Amino acid sequence: MKGRPELLFPLFAGLETLEGVGPKTAGLLGQLGIETPRDLLFSLPYAVVDRRRRDTIKGADLPTTLTVQVTVGAHQPPRNRGGAYRILVSDAAADFQLVFFHARAEYLNRVLPQGADRVVSGKLELFDGMAQMVHPDHMLPVADAAEIPEFEPVYRLTQGVTQKTMFKAVQSALARLPDLAEWIDPQQLEREAWPAWSRAMRAAHAPKGLDDLGQTAPMRARLAYDELMAHQLTLALARRRERRARGIISVGTGDLQRRVLQTLPYRPTGAQSRAIEEIAADMAAPDRMNRLLQGDVGSGKTLVAFLALLVAVEAGGQGVMMAPTEILARQHLHGLRPLAEQAGVVLEILTGRDKGAERKAKLAALAQGRIQVLVGTHAVFQPDVAFHDLRLAIVDEQHRFGVRQRMELAEKGGGADVLVMTATPIPRSLALAQYGDMDVSVLDEKPPGRLPVKTAVVSTERIEEVIDHLRRAIDEGRQCYWVCPLVEESESVDLTAAQDRFQRLRAALGDGVVGLVHGQMPPAEKDAAMAAFETGNTKVLVATTVIEVGVNVPNASIMVIERAEIFGLAQLHQLRGRVGRGSAASTCLLMYQPPLSEGGRRRLEVLRETEDGFVIAETDLSMRGAGDVIGTAQSGLPRFQIADLERQAGLMAVAQSDARALLAVDPDLTSDRGRAARVLLWLMRQDRAIRLISVG
Template sequence: MSGRPDALFPLFAELETLPGVGKKTAQTFAQMDVARPRDLVFTLPHTGIERRPVETVQEGPFPSVMTVPVTVLRHLPPTGHGRPYRVEVQDTATTITLVYFHARAAFLQSLLPVGEVRIISGRVELYDGQAQMPHPDHVLTPEEADTLGGFEPVYPLTAGITQKTMQKAVTGALERVPEVAEWADPALVSQESWPSFAEALATAHTPQSMRDLTAETPARRRLAYDELLAHQTTLALARAHRRRKPGRVLEGTGRRVRPVLDALPYTPTGAQQRVIAEITEDLAGPHRMNRLLQGDVGAGKTLVALVAMLLAVEAGAQAVMMAPTEILARQHLSALRPLAEAAGVVVDVLTGRDKGKDRAAKLAALEAGDIHILVGTHAVFQDDVAFHDLGLAVIDEQHRFGVRERMRLGAKGAAVNVLVMTATPIPRSLALVTYGDMDVSILDEKPPGRTPVKTALASAARLDELVDHLGRAMEDGRQAYWVCPLVEESETLSLTAAEERFKRLRARFGEEQVGLVHGQMPVAEKDAAMARFVAGETRLLVATTVIEVGVDVPNASIMVIEGAEHFGLAQLHQLRGRVGRGSAASTCLLLYAPPLGETAERRLKLMRETEDGFRISEADLEMRGAGDLIGTAQSGLPRFRIADPERQAGLMAMAQSDARAFLVQDPKLQTPRGEALRMLLWLTGQDEAIRLISVG
């Protein structure tokens, strides 16, 4: 089954083939990310309306939706332009006024004939003590009453689509769901008492009460699991596909690594030694390495990356290290070059700034193999960059790199090994979603000589006092960062804030003492300002969040974050990680403008309590949700329609172990359950993975 199974064609037909959907409605549906009947099947109701009839609307509460049999008393046409048309009706205990704007009298007289009984359903509110129902949702004859049902599902909508249109289209789409074989592990299905896929869909679309709309019902849990299983099967197939391809055996000799480790003024931590051993084993093994290295701020990832790259060079290959910004790339260069050159290894840098002859010379040296390790921004992946023999790619801080990009990366060399590093501790549930195809290493110890950072909260009202304090610390030879607030999401406003603060602090401490760095500066100016700060020429660096990742100035021991309440936890944690890198006692001051909102207060207090990045990231996920945490637009995070990876982390872990274990038994998905899994991959739009099986 390499093409889409015939049974699924009706679910992938045009939306216009559904009842009540014309061309214009189909275009409107597209705004909801609904392009096929299949998408409607996976769009579940998010709330519901109780439509069971009551004797009288007096039972309340007001306002609420009620369904009640009534007798039509009289019609009251509008008394002036723009006035509503009213119809008075009576239930067993009281009179209700039905209110219609822009109504046609003839239509309402045939819908609500005087003296007849009708079942009306809609939102009842009190107006001057009188019950009113503006524009009833339903007006039915007693014979039609059964069509109402007791509990009506309500779907998420977009402007231009009504509940009626939606329900009609969904009903049509559900009729096209074929009988499918079971793709989940049968033992799991019986242990969880899950219905079959088709039953689960039918149940989820016909809730009988509000309780049936929660994620914990067997039907919804089952559908969420199916979605997670499809995703994890894709990742497991990508992993298996990569492992089937012969890797490049990079066996080091130790002659480059040993002098570097011997020259270090400290012994690597136990965690660093463990991870270096894992990477050494990966590189020497027959499969390509595809490893994620997670390390909290300041856990020493750069040393691990350097050792990995030196191992590649020892084995006769080249290595590349890619950083997200030019500042970081140049900083990596200055950290790596002295150590590498002591071992006789040539390191160079390539960024967007390299032009003309200079760039041409670097590219020629790279292709000839004269540059052993190349550091750079994503410029290193441009088409004209050719390596002599690339064996290892290290990607730093690229939590913005999805599975597809990682697969593309290998194109720069035969069987390139990949090490992805992040200083953003990723909660386990999200690591499974984003990096489920990778092996994971964690650096959970700080190197010796790092001092804990004391974190304090201070109200912006104490600004002058704080500036005095800062002046005394600078006189004692200490260096400080002053990070300016994120003003809304506007780059220009944040900039103004930084420039204002810079002018004031410069007026206070003098021209020579204060530097400024922000994202809009020409790169050369930015680098020069950073260089002066690193050299200790300026004592205070005012910055926007460009200094968030990786900047390393061991002498800087004070971090002031102004407007701290506007930052997310992960960002505050990253910024705080810029200090505490030397032996001096370090402080991080979170300046806020009172009164603090509840969430902001929770965030700042948590920062004061802990320096554990994993604890912080779990809390951040809880407060903000996955999309915000990774920046959904760039995250390579799949969009789930039913599953919620952060709240259903347990289901995600089950899906991962199920997918990996099953692929060991049936790597080509040829058994009956394997065929069923292929059906699931087609159904959830993960069919790219099927091609991985056939590519081999």
């Protein structure tokens, strides 16, 4: 794969090679992210104007764009400066006016001489009972009227670029379309009745009506599929390379797992048992595991993770579990310690806080294999951290961890299996886009005994009632989280909001009852505040969203979220999942500041109606769009120009299985279809994939 195939050169030339595009226009198009003819072709029209010729404007439903042949009548120059220049015209059955502002009389007399026949096309509207067309888009002699397209595509523009310029440039780019060999599976093409690539591209730029602009239009669906296919091929190549990096075979005996399961007060759910089987099978295989464990709030991921770590220990190795923050790492330690004691396994924690002799001793024990399971933050990445025999690395909360860190972590174990856990239910299409290189296990059942959380929506105007309700709950021995909003991006403002709320609640509920935790606190103070709440010394914990993930206080049964309308759906769902972990019935109060926007109201209603994280995630996706749901900037989500992740999830799934199937039979992409797929990767600028093939 030396470089870009020559066939594609014309599509990757400079924009100035196109008709009507000079240096200035090329610069303006650059602002739209259009740098080559290829980019122009992938910027499909978003609307279409019907310019088919009519005999008369009579009976037309105004305002509308129409094209008609007229005879030019009298010119009426403006009476005063800045007025309108009017020209009367008549078609076969009606009269109307053409109107021009800042017009030059000499120009109009030349283009529209009185008595001549012309074809005009533009937007016709009624003004004071008179039909008029202001600045027609086209005014041509009848002989040249064929230049007006019957259907004119409408493109997104930037200041200084007109539809005409865009149309001309696109036509010029279409003229150099190469005929490319087919990379789509022949049966798939036939089943969907999709056109070949160049035909699809031409048709997409020549829509004949609204139906041709929809995602289901055959040419559009095909071009969307090409983007998804290139993306999934890239992920599949990365996955193949990952798996080919020799994994370690870890076969568990089941002894330690049995010990833990026997002491549990309940039996694992079907979903938990299934996930464990999938993970154990991956660990026993020679390929390196790269699996995503996706579980909703409270679906029991911790148990699955720990049983997986025990497989590594049973096989004579070590396991590590990493969390994005120290609070979460300590939470994991808390959750795992009783299980580790049942299994008789040595468990330790390593964070940035470990210093000096203590750190040295831990590192020595780790390198000698005396620590069997390590919990930690990214401090685990530091060069002086060496394992005796690392078999499994578990990463918690994936979206704060890029693909690069996943690889670094796996390097520590020279082929250790990798399991990524996320508590954010991700809609299927996004999971495929973001984690298409991974295999997925889903925990979609709640363990027995988890009570549903009652969710209510109240206005901030009723805050006094809410505080009274709290007072009664505290008297009954219950505990409460009170989450303050992130008002601005600035932490100082959030801080004052949280501190004000803390003082007001302390004044209302009494000293020593209310604790405070926020992002600016020194770690030791944060831990102290959390510990006081966990042991029940404080009854109310006022917090910014520090507590969003992983915090576990079974006695806390009330969650108040202030300004809930400004939080995202997924975040609200995560926060609500912090209660309902004990035996008491739990409540979540979503407080909003009226008036509510339409979107805000819909979000709060969805939460009131369902506790199913996957339903919530799908709603979130349809309301906000893919980039927002996981924050495109740090998510590594690809930006597609034609494909739509929200509405074409089905196509994404087909593309994934197709890409994997192609590589299974043609791993080096050397068959005819394989070579066509290489061209697709170049066309879609998937340089990463191309590097993977050339080194692979």
